[in-house]
Each structure stands twice: as C-alpha cells, then as structure tokens.
Amino acid sequence: MTTIEAYQAKDYKSDLKPIWCPGCGDFGVVQAIYRALANVGRPPHEIAFVSGIGCSSRIPGYTTVYGFNSVHGRALPIAQGIKLANPELLVLVAGGDGDGFSIGGGHVAHAIRRNMDLTYIIMDNQIYGLTKGQLSPTSPRGLKTVTSGYGSMEDPVNPLLYVLGYGGRFVAQGSPADMAGLAQMIEEAIRFPGFAFVNVQSPCVTYGQPDQQLKFQKQRMVSLDSLGHDAGDRLKAMEMAQAYGDKIYTGVFYREPTPAPAYEYYVRDRQQVLAGEAVDRSRILDGFAPPA
C-alpha cells in the first residue's frame, strides 16, 4: 500500500466526457464518489471500480482508477474475483437498479453472505435508462412504460429490504439531492470493513417519473438521523426499509456494530496456515505417486 498523500476530488476525475443526459442524477453520484475517494485518500491505481451495463454503469470510465465496465448484471462476481486476487485493493462496484436487481439479482445475496470488503453503489432510477425507458425491477406497480403500456402488474423490488434480509452489514440510502450527505455516506461505506451497500435515488431526467426528480425528492427525503434511527438494530432497519417506494429515508439503515472479519481475512489465514504444506511447484506431481 502506498503512503497516503493528499488527494483531491479532481484527481479521480478522468478526461472522458460523460455522455449522460444533462441533469441526470448520475452526475451527482460520480461527484460524490470523487469526494469520498479524495477523503479516503487511496491513490487511483490502488482502486478498482467495476460496473455492469447501463447509463449508471458508465461511471468507472469517468474516474481515473482502474475501471471495468463489464457486462450487464455481472459486476459483483467480477469484483469479488478482483478482491480475492488482491485484497489490498479498494474495490468499488456500481450499476443501475436493473443491472443489480434484475439480471444481476442472483449475485447480490451471495456477495453479501461472503462479505468481502466491497462497496456496492446502486443508482436507482426505477427505470431502464440506457435502453430507453423500460420497466425496471424497482418501478412502482402501475407504472406505464414502453414495456408496460397498460401499467406494471408487479410489486417492485425493495433493494434495502432485500439486502438487509441477506444479512447486509452496512446498508444506506442517499441522493444527489444531498451531495454532502451522499459523499459522506459513500466514504463511510468504503471505510466499512466488509460488504457495504448504498442505494442512491439517482433520477433519470429523460425516462424517470416526475416525483423522482431532484426537486421533488428534496420534499420527500427524511434523514434517518433526524428520526433518531438506531443503525445497530437490523429488525428496526427492516421496518424502516419497508417504506421504500413511499418515503425516501436517507442515511445509514444498518451498520453492524462490531464488524465481523471479511471473507478475505479468512482466506489469508487459510493460505498462511497451509503455506507450510506446499511442495515446490515443480514437484507438484509427486502427490500422484502411489502410496508405497
């Protein structure tokens, strides 16, 4: 690990010009990430940032870190491979509500129960942005879109509740409508020594619903702190999470009071314990000598 120098937000900003629509919430998210990374202070080359596919998933390209804009829904498995390959890296993962909870939905529970030290940021705009406005798993019941012209007939996914049910150890929600809060929350998530999840209400100005847009969000946002929420109580967090889709609670829903060791620490342990049993690689086939 390099010694910590003073990094600034701009050090994490790449030359690639974002092609998001003017006003897209994701602009705010990437800004918050620049800030959080500057505060954490790891040099860009010690950071890996993985995403899937979607408007939101373009985000690694707008940073100076090692980015991986992979395929739709598979950011988490790729990120876990990176982390295990080199546990020293700071690994960020990001994507959209569709990327994370539709096509990628099968990976979330397993990433969480393994509990590697990753930070997973969902830009939840309740719509498919990149493919131009189809129903997303977090779209509300009844929503009319190009794939639900007569209204959606399904209950939406509740990302917060799902993640809490999976045993998520750090679960928060933010919005670019509160940039300072969002940056701080992401910083906290990064510093949390285990899998941390941040759901960001990041509006799609082009295909999103009016009431998701930043100015309306500001009216609906309630900070958990202001409610005196106890972030150490999972069941309480689940109760608060039930309001998803209705109220926008921001802040930390749950933070494991005494974080358990992350997966990679067990791995290292095992490697250290077993290192002594290694033979020289050139003699690996000796293991196939019949027991004389």
Place this chain on the structure above:
Amino acid sequence: MTTIEAYQAKDYKSDLKPIWCPGCGDFGVVQAIYRALANVGRPPHEIAFVSGIGCSSRIPGYTTVYGFNSVHGRALPIAQGIKLANPELLVLVAGGDGDGFSIGGGHVAHAIRRNMDLTYIIMDNQIYGLTKGQLSPTSPRGLKTVTSGYGSMEDPVNPLLYVLGYGGRFVAQGSPADMAGLAQMIEEAIRFPGFAFVNVQSPCVTYGQPDQQLKFQKQRMVSLDSLGHDAGDRLKAMEMAQAYGDKIYTGVFYREPTPAPAYEYYVRDRQQVLAGEAVDRSRILDGFAPPA
C-alpha cells in the same frame, strides 16, 4: 376444469422407480405430495410439475402428472410460462436448495413479486446431493465438504427470511419427519391463491449432516402452532425465520390474511379489456398503413 372425482394418493404415483438412496428424505416429500394432490383432487392431466436438476428435482418423474425435469436453476421461469399459457392448470415447482437458492436464486424474488398462483417446494438438505456432497448455499458456516475441506467461510442463505423479504404471501416449513403435517401444509400451499413457498427439511442420508437426519430433526422440530405464532404478521414471521439453521420451526410462518389477486388474474383482465381492439389476424398489417 374437469369435475372433481375422488382421487387417491396412488393415482399420482408413476411407475418410475425412484433412484434416491434408501432413506433419502425426498421419499417422504413425494409421498406428502401424493396425499396433498389427492386431497385437492385435480386430475393428473390438469397438473404440471416443474423442477430443475438435482436429486430432489427428479421428483416430477415419480408422479403421473405432466412433469418437466428441466435444467439446473430454471424451474421457476419455466413454471411461470406454463401458468401464463394456461392459468387453469395447477402448477407445482420443486427442487433442491442449490437449484433454488444458488444457481436459481435470481429468479425467486421475481417469481414472488409477480405472484402467480404457483406452489414452490424446496427440498432443503443443506448439501448438493446429486453431484456428491459439495457445499450448498444453505450449508452452515464451517461445514467441511469436498469443496470446503477446511470449512465453509460463508454465512448460509436463509430461505425463509429471503422469501419473506421478497414479499412472499405464503411461507411455510415442514419435514418428512412429520408426514401428516407436511402433506397438509403442501395442500394448504396449493390451495393458497397465489405464490406459496414451502421449505422442506429433507435430509440427505448420504452426504448430509448427522443432525439433519430425521431422527435428530424430530428432536429439534418445534411447531409454530404450539408457540401460538400469528401467521398474519410478516415482521413477526421474519423474526421467527431468523432461527433458521438453529431451530427447526414447522408450520406456516406467514399467510397473507386477504390474498391479493394473482398475476394471471390481471392478465386475464387485460386480455378481456383489450380483446375488443383486435383486428382479424389476417389484417394485422393494416396497422402499418401510413396515417392518411
């Protein structure tokens, strides 16, 4: 729908001889299903029974209904297609813990939030039986198997809690150690007019842990009824579900007090409303005449 005749359990039993290991819990499950089906009384040809791949997934072949032993992890999508194609059918879905919560884990939440009238039975033996004893998503932390020789380093999946978090409307757990209870629970699940989930603690005698075996289970089983559990309270159900992996609670954790209409009812509604707008199929291309 055919008029209900008096069917007996044996009418649902096929000629195919099960190739499960002697003593496998799945024998009990299929018996319970025969009984439940007989009580429900639908003729076998009006029933479709879909599974994935695994020892447990062989189950449709041992019944006389229309069976589909599909591919690993995909029973739920296939079952949903069947149900939408013909909502009159009684559709059962079954499989193992790996089939349902590992490779198929991405489909569960979506099946539940769509809420079709399906019954989903997991034979949860906390191991991969068919492939000979690897770690399953419900295997306890620390378990040593052929793929975790030094012990599992992951928290197990909690099927009950996951399903409740997904908004499951009927959630129960049973065991072949209590055949009568299991059969009744499955019958109730079938009769429930929406997506119903039954987790069965079905021991693997060949690769399973000693404490999962039927005689030990009997000691660990506690019926929710005996605890005066209120099956109408989702949060309470979630609390009870937390004991998964520790205690074995049997019975109904949650049953939606006033079941909402299932997905296929909305579909039918939409079809009826829009039927009037149909043109004759032979004139379907008229829709492409330019607006004169």
Place this chain on the structure above:
Amino acid sequence: MLTDLSIGMAGSGGDGIVSAGDSLMTALAIEGYFAMLTKSFGPQIRGGESSFRLRVATTPVRCPGGALDVAVALNWDDFLKFGAELPVTDRTVVLYEAASKVAPDALPLKGVTPRAAVAVPIEQMAREIAGTEKGKNTIVLGLVAGYFGLAQAAILAGLKKRFGKKGEDVLVRNERAFQAGVEYAQAHPIPSLEPMAPPAARTPRLLTDGNDMTGAAAIFAGCTFFGGYPITPSTEIMQYLTREIWKYGGTVLQCEDEIAGIGACVGASFAGKKVMTATSGPGMSLKTEILGLASIAELPLVAVNVQRGGPSTGIPTKSEQSDLFQAAFSAHGDVVRPVLAPTSVADTFGTVVEAFNMAEQYQTPVIVLSDQEIGQRKEAFERIDTSKFQLVDRLRPGDADLEPYIRFRDTETGVSPLSHPGMERGNYLASGIEHNEHGAPTANGAVHARMNEKRLRKLDPLALRRDLFETYGPADAPIALVAWGSLAGVVVEARDMADAEGLAVKVLVPKLLYPVAEEVYREFFASVRAGLVVEQSHQGQLYRVLRMFVDVPRGLKPFARSGSNPFSPDEVLARVREIAGQFRADREPVGQAG
C-alpha cells in the same frame, strides 16, 4: 425525371432530424413511393448528434444505396461524425446551414467537390417564419420538396396531423416554414437538377421497421406468448407485442433476464402455445443453455436475434452479421436447429411466419437472425397478401396416439405427436436429460444414439426447401455473389448494375442459413468459377459454414468486413468488375450468359 433519390441529413439533438426523416418517410409512403429510412445517433441518450438517410424510388427499394444525392448539414461537426454513413461524392447536392459561415467552395469534405453546394439560412428562416429554431426541420422538408417536387400535399397533411393539436398558430407557422423552404428552392435553382418522378401508383405503401414487423408477424402466426428482456436493438419487438398481444389473448412477460425470458417461453410452449423471445448477441449467449433444453425436449420456440456489433457488449447500436456461428453452433452436444434470416423489413413478415411454422412442424427452436439495419430501419413497401401464408400447428396426438401415449415415439419422420398439460392421457415427463421414447431418463448409449439421430433426422426435409433461397441473374453465370440478411439487397442491386454493364453475374440469397441445404448450393455453384460471399462480419462466417458441407468453387472468396461499416452496391460492383477483369485476363468468357 429521377426515379431514385437518396437524401441524408445530420444535426444535433434539438434539430428535429429524426422527426424530419419520419415526416418525409410517411408522406412518401402515403403518396405511393417506395422508400427506406435509416437513422443513426451518437452515443448519448439525449442531446447528441443524429442523422438519417432516406432513399425514395418509384420501384421497391432494396438497400440504403451508396452516395447521397442530397446531403443536408445543419451543423458540420455533427454531419462529419457520421462519416461513411453519409457519403458525399461529386454527384451530391449539399444544402447546409448558412450560419456555419462556410464558403460553398470550402466545404469540410476532404477531397470531394460536390455537384452543388447551397448555403441556406435555415436557422434564420426558422426563427423568422416559424418563430422558433425548432422549425428548422420544417424548412428542410420544404427545401427537399421544393428542389425535387416531392410529396408536398402529403407533407402538408403530415404537418397538420403533427402540429394541429398544438394549436392553429403553431400549425400555421409550420405550414409557412414549409412553404418558405419550397420557395427558397425555387428561388435558388440548382442547374440541371431533375425533379422526382411521380410514384408508379398512388396507392399508399405499408410503412414500418423490422422490429415491429417481427411482432406483427408473430401475432399473425398465432404467437400468444412472448418472454424476454430489453436489449438494443431488439427491444421494439417486445414493445410492439406489449401493446398488441393482449388483444389476441396473449401475454408478454418482461423477465428478470434473458434466461428467464426463454425459460418462460419453454414453459409456455410445453403448455401448448406458440412462443417467441427476442434479443441481441449478449442475450443470445445467455439463452444458450435453455435453447439446448428446447432442442432435447423437442419444444417449438422462435428466438429472434437482432444482431448488433460484437463481441461482448460490442457496438449495441450498429448492425453486424457476426452471430451466425453462434446461431448455428452455440449449443453443447449434438444439436441442429434451423436458422433463418430476413432480407428486408417486408421480408421479415414471411421469414418470421416461416420460423413459427418450422418450429411447430419440427418441434424445435428456430433462430431468426435479423440485424440492427433491418430491425430498426423503416421501409415503405407493397402491401403483403397475408392469405398466401399458411400456418402450421404442432402435431398433436390423436386418440390412437394416446393408448398409451409415447411422447418421443421414433416415427418415420422423426416427429412425434406432442401433447400438453390439460390434455387427458397425454401426461408425460419432459426433460433435458437424455430419455427413451417414453421420456424415461437413460444413460444408454444405444438409446442416446437413436434419439440424437431422430432429433436430427426430423429436419431432413429442410434440405428440400428451395423456396427459402432466392436467385437472381442467369443460371449459367460464371460469377456468383452470395449474401444474406440486410446485405442481400445491396448485393442484388450490385448485380443489377453489373448486368447493366454486360457482366453475367448471379446471386444466391439464402434465407435458410442452417442446416446448409447442400443440394441447393451445389446446383447453384455448378456454373460458378469465381465470386464473393458478401458479409458484414470480420470472419466471413457464412463462407465458412458453407465450406463445412459444400465443396465451394475455388474462386469463391469471402468479401467480409466488420459491422458498423456500411456496404454499398458500388463497392460490390467494383469487386465484381475486378473478378470479371481477371477472367478476361485469363481469356475466359464472361458475358456468355443469356
């Protein structure tokens, strides 16, 4: 008078490029012209550059064509971004925004001197007459209509429809803007510019794109279930069906991913319905496993792949023909499944209907390889007589077949009667595991061999489907071109041009790509000494697939190029000339054929 005219236009997001193209296209279709409209965009979802090219003719349009006759640049930066998609040559008339301050003799077109260049104060006229810059596209419509005497009444009618709802004032301003464009053209004539000939008949044409056509064809064929997941450039198929299928007692299920999409289709097919899924390359890759399940469980299913640039995420918005290998060979195990490719929007109808028929007839998944070009371009084309198309339903068991029912009975044709849940006495076990005729799982090698043979044998009749191949030109021509999908039109047009030059060239357009109908090719190749398989893929995939089964003439070579690089009839013609030249050099007769 002109009988064929290509117009291209580019500008930025707010310029209304797309609606100009659409308005013109609609007007032309109403007037009875044949036309083709392709649009192209920058990477931005909103606010980036956009363009269209529109080709109009008095006879059916086969392809977007080559160089433009008219190029309209609302903004040079944006125009130039489209490069080869908007080719300007010395036969092109360039109309451009005067505010760009570029002199007509100093256009930023490297080494090209267009036939004429007219700087039109489009923006100024729009502001002054329409009262808003948004009127620019209406001005351009007027210019085009004015210079070529094109579809004025229909364009005006279109303006009325479009702006009528926005109030009398808006409508009037736009009508005036249009008129101003027309008048500008008349006031600034371009020497020797010919007007467009009137359409052959004033019957309105059908107007749609390949994706909507796919949806409509599915409904016509009797499809009542669609399961899928959005992906560019196929999503409009699902969107069309989401609007329409309910009317016919059907359902669209937008699934959580492509695997679930095709899984639901397999389920609905098992339950007795005609089903379809649609996707593009990445989605096809995900569907691989369940396509194999449909093959072994012998369930009918249509899977449409609207091809885009690959590999991986590749280039989602551009056309390519590089998924043929995958369509034919992605499955593990010994699987053969038919692959069909439409050659145009109009042809998509018959191809998709055929796909359903084949799927039902042979109880197999059938892959339709469309491409972004066909899927998203609009064509104005002759009405289709749907009564010509027969529909096939799967063979269902009769009474005799049900005592007892043997699901996978190895009949002479290899096709076994297929029951479905709800049918009394038809109960059976479907499975992805190898099974015997009764459906019982087996690991027996002899049974496995027999079932593999049955599953392949049932497709044998496809080898006789000459109707799925189009040929053009003299049967004894020594030079041949082979092309499929959206390139078929390009190549057929190139052949016509070669023909006009006295070169004897023939074309084969396979719509059934796989299994390879060996006899059809053998017959076609009998006269052939040299030629090209023209494909929009880096590897020339069809050329390779043909070699697997057919001894292709030694002189037949791939002419293949990666996607997002358009092909034009001219360049194909140029290659044909080269080949013919080589023949002459070798003293071989070329122009022999009749």
Place this chain on the structure above:
Amino acid sequence: MLTDLSIGMAGSGGDGIVSAGDSLMTALAIEGYFAMLTKSFGPQIRGGESSFRLRVATTPVRCPGGALDVAVALNWDDFLKFGAELPVTDRTVVLYEAASKVAPDALPLKGVTPRAAVAVPIEQMAREIAGTEKGKNTIVLGLVAGYFGLAQAAILAGLKKRFGKKGEDVLVRNERAFQAGVEYAQAHPIPSLEPMAPPAARTPRLLTDGNDMTGAAAIFAGCTFFGGYPITPSTEIMQYLTREIWKYGGTVLQCEDEIAGIGACVGASFAGKKVMTATSGPGMSLKTEILGLASIAELPLVAVNVQRGGPSTGIPTKSEQSDLFQAAFSAHGDVVRPVLAPTSVADTFGTVVEAFNMAEQYQTPVIVLSDQEIGQRKEAFERIDTSKFQLVDRLRPGDADLEPYIRFRDTETGVSPLSHPGMERGNYLASGIEHNEHGAPTANGAVHARMNEKRLRKLDPLALRRDLFETYGPADAPIALVAWGSLAGVVVEARDMADAEGLAVKVLVPKLLYPVAEEVYREFFASVRAGLVVEQSHQGQLYRVLRMFVDVPRGLKPFARSGSNPFSPDEVLARVREIAGQFRADREPVGQAG
C-alpha cells in the same frame, strides 16, 4: 507371458467393486506396471450397480482396449447392465459367483462362448474366511492375482494400509481371504492361461485421473485463482484445488453459478492473476457471455470443459466429444479463441500448462476440451519431467509503455502490454464495449474493424505450432486416421494393429483443435487418399470444422458416433481394413510405405 491384460468386474453397490479396482490399480502402479482404470455406475447415487475395467501392460497403455481378457461377475443382472462397456468374447475368461447357480455352459451371454467359465463360490468364501460378505472383493483380488501371478506383494501391502487401521483381526481375515483367492486359482487352473509378465522396471508409476491432473497442472502453471460451480464430470478439478491451491497462495471460490464462476475469474485475471474455471456442457453454455467479455477485454483465462453426453443435461456420467462446435463458435460476434484437447491423463498435464501459457501469451480465454473418459479414468504412467515445461507470463508494461499507457495498443504482434490494478500509471478502463486503443468506448466502424483484426491477428502464431500435433506412421501413407481427445489412444492403437497387418496407415492427433492450423493439415493430407476422422459425436464435429478451413481429401470421411458408446481399436481397425480393401479393389497400392 502376457504383456497386456484387460480385466472387467461388475456387481452391486455393496460389493466393493470400486475399491477392488482401486486397490488393484494402486498395487500395479507401485509394482511398475502401466495401467488404466475406468469405472462405471448406474444412475443411483448409492446402492446401484457398479463396474470397472482395468487394463494393465508392461508398456504405456493408450486406451481401455476392446474385449476383456477376464470378466468377473459378482451378479449377472448387474454385469449385463454394462453391456458394451464390459465386452465378453471368445477370448475372455469369465469368473463368476457360484451362488448365481448358472451353469458354466449356460452363461447369459447371447451368442458368446467364452474361452473359459469358472463358477467360484466367492460369497461363501468371503463369509467363511473374511467373516463378512464385504470380503468378496478381496477374494476377487486373490483370484486375479492367482490366475495371472500379478502384484501379490503390493496388493497385500495395500490391504495392510486399508485394513490395518481397522484392527489386527480385520486385517488378518482379509489377508486370509486374499490368500484363499490365490489358492483357489491355483487349485482350479484354466488351461493355457498365461501369467502376466513382470513390469519392465520396478519403478513406481504416477497414478491419477485427468481431473486431479488438471488441478495439479494449473498449480504448476502458476494458477492462483479458481472460480467455479460443481458439475459432473468436472467437479473433482475444483475439489482438488480446494485442497491444494491455498498452499500456493491461491483461492478457490465456489460460486453461486457458472456465470459468477467465470465472472470471478475475469476479475482475478484483470487483477493480474493466472485463473481457471472448469465445468461441463451446461456450464459452458452459461459461461458463453463472459467468455466473450474476456475475448474483447483481452484477459487471459483458462476454461476447462470436461465433456459429457449432450445436448442439455444429456448424460452427465458418460463421455462424449460433442462440445467442439460450442468451444469454437459459441460466442456472438467475431471471436476466435484457442481450443486444446488432452489425449490422456498424462497428456493432460502438458495440455493444461500449454493452455495457461497460451492464455497469458495472447491475453485470451483458452478452452481445454477434456472429456469424462479422461477426466475420471485413472492411469498409471511414466513420471513426467516437469523441468521440460516453460511457463509464460503475460506481457506487462515496462516503463516506456507507461508514458502514457495505452492498454490496447495495436502492436505488431497484436499483443499489448497488460497492466493490473495496483500498478502505478497503468490505470485504464477495461470493457466489453468496443473501444479504441486507449480503452475509450466507440461505435466507429473503422476502429471496430481494426480492433477485430488485432484481436484475431495476435493468434496467427498458433498456425505454426506443429508441436501441438502428434503424427504416427509413415508420412507417405495413403490412408489416414484423425482423432482427438480420449479417442486418440484408441486410434493410435488401431493404427499399430493395422501396421502389424502390413497396412500403411498414418494418424494425426491434433491437440490444438481451433484455430485450425491449416498448413499442418495440408501437409499431412498431401499423401492421403482416404481415411477417417474418428469422433465420439453424432455429427462428427471435428470433420466439419476442418472442412471450414482445409480442403480435405475426398476419401476422408467421418467415423462418428454419439457418446456413451465406447470405441474400440478393433472396430477402427475393421474400418481401416475395409478402406484398404476398397483400395485393393481399385488396384491402388496400399502397403507401399516404409
């Protein structure tokens, strides 16, 4: 004395068939014999029928062979279930359980009269001597050792290891049971039965199966990350690594599915490690999309497919070679990735090491097509000198490459230096989207064409890898056999037999299946007039793949058959004789070669 002996044995679950086979195999390996052991089971996880066949020889064993020399039936029902897997002919000695009450001249072997049939009271002896029916397998070991004078000391040592822990009493009973078997053989000699010759050298052989060998080779090659999901018949690879890889600083991640398994590999490779995943057909199908990602992101990755019967779930426990099409062509878009196939357990070592080297050298996924036969059979083979193998690591950027770093620089070889997170100044954006040399997303056709060309060009050197092809027999032979994977040994043995009959036949065994090394085949085929491509697939997939790129001799035909049907050298020989006969009929010289 015999130098080559095939033994087969079958019984039911509790009979200890498998442990008898394993004990014998281990004893033979210790004594210095070469041997091959294949096991086969019924569909039950527990309690079903089971069998093994074991071939022992004084020289390396190439394949399981044909008819058995000795067949042991503990139970006729079970024995017969294995059909073609335990072929009995007139040269077979049959030892069987006397309790079956079958007369030696009325064995249930349709139309076959074995060389000798001995009813042995195995069960009774076991009960009386070992005190338990479980001793049956020890009795059989004694019989085999007694009849053929085979490895008695080593078998006894093995018994000591196996039963020593269970107490003196158990051990002694088993030793006595073994002795009783030996004595029974001596007391009931079979006329003209020869004993087995001693091994050429008393050096212990290595002993393992293809799956464990794959794991060991991966560790040798420097693999430190494995991501995967269990699936028969590949799971033992993951199981081996789960035991071993930690010792070398590596990790195994058992993922939630195959997609996550290969996804994690792509991540770990991006992070700079050598990585591997392993699976079988259905898992390969699921990995398709991410294999494409690895191709376009140019990340090294080894994916092992231990082939089983397909399509779909197919026949999980039986061998087949029907995933070649998939290995070569499953990706959407224009992708070429190397496909390698090992020909034996021993050869698996070099093949897997080569796969890692290729992956690293060319920054590409490499597919290793093993098969159930190789993956799960045990071989006793000569020690491998690992110092012969060189290891390749990916080209990492040097200082000069880092100012500035251009990840996808189009170098002359097409290979660009590859950095990884943690490396200063090496930061870049990896993506599945088409990108320019810098890694920035693009939809530009020219860039796309160039990058496709780069990604394919970098594999050109593979065409020169003659070392990845084995040839046998006279270079000018007019008859040729081509075979790959587990069939290579069968075919090479058939060639030797043909040679012994004076037929000039040569064999080509490609270990690099794709891309097709055209020159190698052209040279090989130069002398060839007729022959066979021998494959365990219904379609003869290699034959078809070769045709895509090579003009194969007209007389070269596929000899292909679905999996779960073993091939024997005899039947290949029979086909060769036919071909040679045809030649003679045509008056062509056959035996010309030297």
